[in-house]
Amino acid sequence: MKGRVFIIGLGLIGGSLALSIKNKHRDCIVMGYDINEEQTKLGKMLGVIDETISTIKSGAEKADLIIISAPVNETCKILFSLSNMNLKENVIISDAGSTKKEVVEAASILKDKGIPFIGGHPMAGSHKSGVSAAKPLLFENAFYLLTPQPHIDVSLIESLKTWLAGTNARFLTVSPEEHDYLTGVISHFPHIIAASLVHQAEKSSQSQQLIPRLAAGGFRDITRIASSSPQMWRDILMHNKDVLLTLLEDWRIEMERVKSLLQAANEKDIFSYFHDAKQFRDELPQKQKGAIHAFYDLFVDVPDYPGVISEITGYLADEQISITNISIRETREEINGVLVISFQTEEDRDRAMDCIKRQTNFDQTIGM
């Protein structure tokens, strides 16, 4: 496609969309605006965008496609300001926000002026923020939910999908209400629980100083999403309040049930509680990307001698296997440490396992 794409909110998601669009449509020009000028400058320096734009108006009035990728409260305000600008006749406006009902409602002001808005949500990402974390293939194999209103012409939806083809995502159309319920269950609610687990550990750590050290391993992994942007999650909770209040009530009832099983020392039902959860989880699709990002982790038991980490990273570098993160877990003093290496893809992790197996006799396990 040829034309000008304008990204408003040039962070992790805006930057990743910009890169995927530039990859696929070599002749288009991607313009970027961010309220934080540093992000726009950085985006240009990193080659994420072609042009920096200093006001929304100046970018919007030149654009064929506008994608808003700011926190969802800001998105609603930006939609309102776009409705007062002289946009091109063929423009399409979309967004990348994690909630849809309120965003689509805010966009009704555009409908009144005949400007098409198609709500969008690429359902992949991470706890990282900012344009420097952007990646062209962040959304590969992820679901990309679209929430067009009935008045939107099918050809416009197809045109948006063509613009976004470089994401390699899978498009699904749902209603804004359905969207907010689905994402409430599998993404928004788990973020509340992750943050609450961290709060609980923090409270306990006031009387038990060993907690932070012991929490360094699995606890840190299962609460990774609690490191996400607080502004983004505040906005998401404000938008999806009703769904989340219902889910919190369901959760409270569920916890009461577990409490009574425990009080009654009901071994049979406690077993079933874990057994049934394991069964459902084990049957979830493994190769598909869900809303919460999976890193492909490899755990390597390494002996405690100087240089062991650079030895392993050296073997991986020799075979050009890229890693996204590396850390050492020291939960067991004076015994082997566990080196945790994270990869972007399952293939990279499998190649790394094979490489380390050939080069060393260290035990390895994979994180699931």
Ligand SMILES: NC(=O)C1=CN([C@@H]2O[C@H](COP(=O)(O)OP(=O)(O)OC[C@H]3O[C@@H](n4cnc5c(N)ncnc54)[C@H](O)[C@@H]3O)[C@@H](O)[C@H]2O)C=CC1
């Ligand atoms: N982080 C994730 O994994 C995912 C996030 N989303 C959604 O995408 C949107 C962006 O999230 P991220 O890129 O992760 O956040 P981010 O924090 O990396 O980027 C957001 C950017 O928006 C800018 N911004 C804030 N207000 C603005 C305004 N009024 N005008 C212009 N720019 C403004 C910020 O300065 C920041 O650079 C949010 O709506 C979020 O709910 C969707 C899918 C995944």
Ligand SMILES: O=C(O)C(=O)Cc1ccc(O)cc1
């Ligand atoms: O893996 C993670 O950190 C996420 O939870 C990513 C994420 C965050 C917000 C979304 O609307 C969709 C995906």
